Amino acid sequence: MSNDLHYKTLTELQALLSGGELSSVDLTQALITRKEAVDPQVRAFNSLNKEGALAQAEASDKRRAAGESLGQLDGIPVGLKDVISVKDRPLTCSSKMLENFVSPYDSTVSQKLKDAGAVLFGRLNMDEFAMGSSTENSAFNTTFNPWDLERVAGGSSGGSAAAVSAGSVPVSLGSDTGGSIRQPASFCGVVGMKPTYGRVSRFGLVAYASSLDQIGPFGRSIEDIATVLQIISGHDPKDSTSIEEEVPNYPGALESQKGPWKLGVPKEYFGEGLDSEVKASIQKAIDWYSDQGCEIHEISMPNMDLAVAVYYIIATAEASSNLARFDGVRYTHRSKDVENAIDLYFKSRAEGFGEEVKRRIILGTYVLSSGYYDAYYLRAQKVRTLIRQDFMKAYETVDALLTPTSPFVSFKAGEKNEDPLQMYLSDIYTISANLAGIPGISLPCGQNSQGLPVGLQILGKPFGESGLLAIANGYEQAHDHSNQHPTL
């Protein structure tokens, strides 16, 4: 097959597969070839099990030949962030700690993808344990931005965004704790969605901050996102925080849910620190919606300025205990030459974790400590409630909010990683959605003067993914941004 396969959407590829014009084996082989051509520069992948992928593709082709296709994802390669467990496959979290760990079980999303016939295509790079905004915190490689190989892919799901952007895979899964899907999607010029907290099972997702983490899809079109979301959504008895809420027909909603919409523009998202070219792109998108007859409401989110602080208390507190299990005793990196059990803990953790992970464990341990708990953790939880109330109040008048995904476009590798605070600010517009548990999507809305993608973030109501997708789809259909690809 020809090379032009690699920028086709999932929907287009599925049409070729079901029309008999393409086999899953040929598609998978073409993407392996593509990955081998571009990934030495992009470095989106931690590993790729070619034989396994081709075997799954072959099984898909057999099903199809027997008239037993499993649907929209059957035979489609899907990349997974290296934080989502797949039975008998490595699960490194881009950490030395789990460099040699092979998971003995499937996450619920992996099982759902397998049941839908998807070809699980490789493990995608990330910031170590999903902590970071540039994938520079990976213990193995920095993932580079396919649009400019000197720049970062964003993070923490940088590999998942870059692999889609580079044409190595049509869709992928990432996880979003404070913007880790939306921000890299924005940097890499692809679509990325964080569903409502509880929409997608977290069983088998290595926890960073359990009350904020949510798995979501990356793709090159809203329709592809809807297709993948359909498969991975739903209540899971194995995840107590997944919610028993009916899963609507997401692809169907793209057509059935029509505007005009009432859209909110929170003024706090357009203040100091927002790059002027990004601001201009977002303004153009807002104007487009206005031109379509949507009501645009300027609104206020008065607690927004507290979001980053609250996030770094809650997320690190949860992380400090979630990462306690990586201790050198069972399945992790184990330090050689230890004197006793305490020494084993200290040395294994000192060697196994990177700087940013250690920073967050220490911060989280501190905020939970006796005497500080009330001042930090408890207070942060109260502010979290206020932030959620800000959103719920806004949704009394509007259907969704339009904001930039990130205050700036992709930055150069090494530019911000000496200053954690600067790095933390790249998630300033995305973090609130995790604190509030609401769904959000980032979709391409043009490029800046240097040709770097800008992302438009749309934030929706809890379990309002259908509306969110429909709002985004309207914009995407009227523009050509999602069809722009980097030259590699």
Place this chain on the structure above:
Amino acid sequence: MEYEVVIGLEVHVQVRTKSKIFTSVGVGFGQDPNTLTDPVVLGFPGALPVINKEAVEKSIKVGMLLGSTIPEVTKWDRKNYFYPDSPKNYQISQFDQPICEGGKIEIELTGPSRNVMGEHMLIELTRAHLEEDVGKLNHFDSDSLVDYNRAGTPLLEIVTEPVLHTPDEAFAYLNALRNLMIYGDISDCDMEKGQMRCDANISIRPEGQEELGVKVEIKNMNSISGVKNGLAYEIQRQTQTVKAGGAIHQETRGWDAAKSVTYHMRFKEESHDYRYYPDPDLMPVRIDDAWRSRVEATIPERPFERQRRYYEEYNLPFTITSVLIPDPELCDFFEKAAKGCPKPQQAANWLVNNLLGELGNAGMSLSESKISPAHLAELVSLIEEGAISKNIAKEQVFGTMFETGEMPAAIVEAKGLKQSNDTGELEGFCQDVIDANPGPVAEIQGGNEKAINFLKGQVMKASRGKANPALVDKMLKELIDKKA
């Protein structure tokens, strides 16, 4: 100066459930190491806990048995500390919203003798919370191995107020708690299998002083008697230390049962800041009225309620109830026998004094017994009706019944043991005996009433045991009176 002892107990009870507290893996004891595990039990990356409804329900039941307040909402918290027996390095436990708040346990102190019931008192509880058990470390010469089979077993920690004052009270408390857990089908509380474990906090203070003394925690007391002995030792140690002018340090001490001493383990300063916070992986659980009513309906009679009822209803003495009450199976057996029986007290006597002894000799359990409650009821009826004497029942019926499981009436019939109530024949035997024994007759006439027993024995012998002893007694007296 005299010192007052203050003791508080923290008891861990394994709640018997089909599966572990946060996953579907089964629970057990004695299996090959690390076979009762899965990604959740082992704390593998990405694994998530889901609360076991049965564990919550049994905990609610415990709360009801203890008269605790069951809150509308209960939740789980993470207790953070590093130890290799804890797969996640945090234990899922309950911090500020435990499933049971307050409550009381009735206890019975040891009486002045085995036959006399001791004083009853109520011990006030602080709380009971539900958590996961940890694994077990096995230490070898140069290394240690961990078995996570026990990890994730539902564990209720039941905490008393500091209201106990003697090792005997602690002993009585643990027995009462164990009986309650057995009655509630919560746990067998076998301390050897780790189903019940007890830590004690103990301090002494000069009598009359309000303020509590410095608290010492004692661990590793692996039996109910161990707790009693450990506390007794510790009271002596603390009292002697203080009397000698020394100070008690806040510390954790272990009980060495072999040496019968407590030994220093660690000081309070080395203790952990557990950094409790709500577990974000688990939702709070709401316990609504409907659920409460369903559990309420399963609450059995409590052990001491039963003890009182047995006294009031059947006039059972303490010597009998002290055997029956701790064993609900035995109680059920008794109550079934009592139902079809004119004298339930006699059935209880047969059960406790005869059946249990025979079973013990044969090394059998009650469930293996061929004698059923119906056997005992029928046996007592036969005696009460005067069909057989107690002696015949004991000597000739019980053993056969125990061995063959035949009903007592059938045994009496087959062996021809039915007691004779034929006055004509009996009068003949009695007259013969009186005539043949003028000496004893004279003694009776002289006022030695006990001498009649010899004559009675002769009559019983002549009747080959079938004569009704009461009738014989009456007839002999009448005939001797006549003679005079």
